[in-house]
Amino acid sequence: MDTVIVLTSMTYAYKAQEILNRYGIKNFLTRNAQTSRIRGCGYGLIIDGNQSGYVQKLLLENGIKIAGITGEKKR
Amino acid sequence: MIYFDHAATGMPKSEGVVNAVASAMRFCGNPGRGSYELAHAGDRALFDCRNALAREFGALPENCVLTKNTTEALNIAVKGFVFSKKEPVHVLVSDFDHNAVSRIIYDLERSNKIKTTVFESDLFDDKKTVQNFENSITEKTSLAVFTHASNVCGKIFPVKEMRKIAKSRGITVITDIAQTAGILDINADDYGDIICLPGHKSLYGPAGTGAMIISSGFDGQLYPLLHGGTGILSADMKMPKSAPERFEAGSLNAPAYAGLHAALKEKDGINKKLPQKIYKYLLGELKNMKGVTVIGAPDEDNEEYRVPIILINLWGYHSQEAAEMLAKENIAVRGGLHCAYKAHKKLGTLKTGGVRISIGRGNTMVHAKALIDILAGKMSR
Numbered sequence: 001m002d003t004v005i006v007l008t009s010m011t012y013a014y015k016a017q018e019i020l021n022r023y024g025i026k027n028f029l030t031r032n033a034q035t036s037r038i039r040g041c042g043y044g045l046i047i048d049g050n051q052s053g054y055v056q057k058l059l060l061e062n063g064i065k066i067a068g069i070t071g072e073k074k075r
Numbered sequence: 076m077i078y079f080d081h082a083a084t085g086m087p088k089s090e091g092v093v094n095a096v097a098s099a100m101r102f103c104g105n106p107g108r109g110s111y112e113l114a115h116a117g118d119r120a121l122f123d124c125r126n127a128l129a130r131e132f133g134a135l136p137e138n139c140v141l142t143k144n145t146t147e148a149l150n151i152a153v154k155g156f157v158f159s160k161k162e163p164v165h166v167l168v169s170d171f172d173h174n175a176v177s178r179i180i181y182d183l184e185r186s187n188k189i190k191t192t193v194f195e196s197d198l199f200d201d202k203k204t205v206q207n208f209e210n211s212i213t214e215k216t217s218l219a220v221f222t223h224a225s226n227v228c229g230k231i232f233p234v235k236e237m238r239k240i241a242k243s244r245g246i247t248v249i250t251d252i253a254q255t256a257g258i259l260d261i262n263a264d265d266y267g268d269i270i271c272l273p274g275h276k277s278l279y280g281p282a283g284t285g286a287m288i289i290s291s292g293f294d295g296q297l298y299p300l301l302h303g304g305t306g307i308l309s310a311d312m313k314m315p316k317s318a319p320e321r322f323e324a325g326s327l328n329a330p331a332y333a334g335l336h337a338a339l340k341e342k343d344g345i346n347k348k349l350p351q352k353i354y355k356y357l358l359g360e361l362k363n364m365k366g367v368t369v370i371g372a373p374d375e376d377n378e379e380y381r382v383p384i385i386l387i388n389l390w391g392y393h394s395q396e397a398a399e400m401l402a403k404e405n406i407a408v409r410g411g412l413h414c415a416y417k418a419h420k421k422l423g424t425l426k427t428g429g430v431r432i433s434i435g436r437g438n439t440m441v442h443a444k445a446l447i448d449i450l451a452g453k454m455s456r
Contacts (some may be wrong), residue, residue, distance in 0.1 A: 008307070008308075009137065009307055009315065009317055009319070009320050010106070010107045010118050010121070010122070010306065010307065010320070011121075011122060011125060011136055011137045011319055011320070012137060012317075014118065014119070014122040015136060015137065016085055029115065030110065031109070031110035032110070033353075039309065039310035040309040040310025041307050041308065041310075042307050042308065042309060043307065043308060045391070063135070065317060
C-alpha cells in the first residue's frame with residue numbers, strides 16, 4: 001500500500017517535494033481522489049507506505065503543514 | 076530614447092525575462108487547477124518565483140504572496156490587518172508616503188476603521204525622524220506603515236531603526252519598499268512584519284508583478300481582501316488559513332511570475348555601482364546649472380543615503396512642460412506629482428510638481444552627458 005501525504009497548499013506540496021528529493025525519497029505529486037477527501041481539492045505526495053512515519057517526521061521538522069494521510073491501493 | 080524613468084518601471088526588460096514570459100504563455104496552464112502537465116507547469120512557475128523571492132528577501136516561500144503590484148500588496152496588508160480587528164486601529168504614517176499608502180489610509184479613516192497620526196520625516200536628519208516616530212506612539216498604536224524610500228526625491232528613511240522601536244513596543248509594521256527592492260539588500264524581518272514590493276521596477280520583472288512578503292516572526296492575523304477559488308480546500312467556504320493561498324483568490328498570471336523568476340535569477344550579475352555613479356555626476360552638474368532648481372537633494376556627504384532619483388524644476392517651466400520638452404528630445408523623465416501628494420506638499424512643489432530623473436541599470440554616462448547637454452542648451456537661452 002502506498003501512502004498519500006496530503007498538504008495544505010500547493011506551495012507546501014512543492015516545498016515538501018523538494019525536501020523529499022533532497023533526502024532521496026521517491027515521491028510523486030498527485031491530485032487524486034484521496035487528496036480531495038480532506039476538505040476538497042488538495043495536493044498530495046504519493047510515497048512508499050513503509051516510509052510514512054519517517055516522511056511525516058521529516059516534513060514536520062521542516063515546517064511543512066500536513067492536512068492528512070491516506071492510503072492508496074496499488075493498481 | 077534615453078530612459079530616465081526607472082522609478083516608474085525598470086526598462087529595458089532583459090531577453091531572458093521576455094523569453095521566460097513567452098515560454099510560460101506557451102507551456103503553463105492555470106496554476107493549482109489541474110493534475111495534468113500544463114497545470115503543474117503553472118504551479119511550478121509560481122513556486123519557483125516564490126522561492127526566488129524568499130531567497131532575495133530572507134523569507135519563507137509560503138510567506139511570499141504574489142500580487143500584481145506594490146499597491147495591491149499594500150491594500151492586502153493594511154486592510155487585512157485593520158479588518159481583522161474589532162476596534163478602530165491607531166496607525167502611524169509618515170508625511171512622505173505614496174498614494175498607494177495615503178489613499179488606503181484616507182479611505183479607512185473616513186470609514187472610521189482607523190485613527191491616524193502623521194509623524195514628521197526629516198530629509199537631512201534621520202535621528203529626528205526616528206525621534207518624531209517614537210514620540211507619536213501612544214498606548215493604542217498597533218500599526219505603523221513606512222515608506223522605505225521616497226519615489227519623489229530618493230530619500231531613504233531610517234526604517235530599520237523605527238522597526239526596532241516598533242517591535243519592542245508590539246506595533247505591527249508594514250513597509251512599502253517599492254523604490255528600494257532590487258537596489259538595496261533587504262532582509263524582510265529587518266524592515267517590517269510585512270514588506271510590499273513591485274516586481275517590475277528595480278527587480279526588472281514584467282509589469283503586473285509584485286509581492287507581499289510576511290516575515291517569519293509575524294503571528295498576527297490578516298483578513299483576506301479577496302475571496303474566491305484557490306484550487307485547494309474547495310469544500311470549505313472560508314478562505315484557506317495559510318498564506319499564500321489565503322490572499323491569492325482567482326487565477327494567477329503564471330507567465331508574468333515566470334518572468335519575475337527569470338529577473339531574480341539574473342539580478343546578481345548586474346552592476347549596481349553604475350547607477351550611483353551616474354546619479355552623483357548628474358546631481359553635481361544639475362546643482363551648478365543655471366536655471367535649474369534641485370529639490371530635496373542631499374549634500375555631498377549623504378549621497379549614499381539616496382536611491383538614484385533626482386527631482387528638479389526648470390525656471391519658467393511647469394514640470395509637465397519641461398518633461399514634454401525633454402520627451403521631444405528623446406529623453407524620458409516624469410513630470411507632475413508622481414502619485415505622491417504628501418511628498419510634494421512637504422517639498423513645496425505642489426503648484427508646479429517636479430521633473431523626476433530616475434536612473435537605472437540600463438543607463439550609461441553617455442546618457443547622463445546627453446541629458447546635461449540638452450538641459451544646458453535649453454537653459455542658457
